Amino acid sequence: MSEVPRSISAVLILLGIGMSAACGGTSQGLEQGTPKERREAAGGPGGDVSITLTAKDNTFQPKRLRLPAGSDVTLKFLNKGELPHTFTVRELDLDTGSIEPGGSKRVRFSAPDSRMQFLCTIHEFEGQVGDLIPR
């Protein structure tokens, strides 16, 4: 008969350990962290996004880039026009400088959590603008 109480107390001790571990996990979960950290925790390596943006005379293709906020973006900028163009995001202090026809440049940035404009500094007043849109 004495074996039964012993095994019950062993179970209770194990439950206690399990519950304190669960509580530790819960309080960490509530702290959350940055959107990028949460995404990395949920989605494995990365939050990395690779995209290609093409410039023509005088427009971008595509004109809207939907990017997960906080992701590490590698953008390949291709100039398929016959004029020089830039890829510029003033709010991010990002600028490829003038890229000659047929040229390309890779830029990396962290995707913003608010909507902002990208543009070609040479042709922005001719409508060569686009939008970065967080999702």
Ligand SMILES: [Cu+2]
């Ligand atoms: Cu341009």
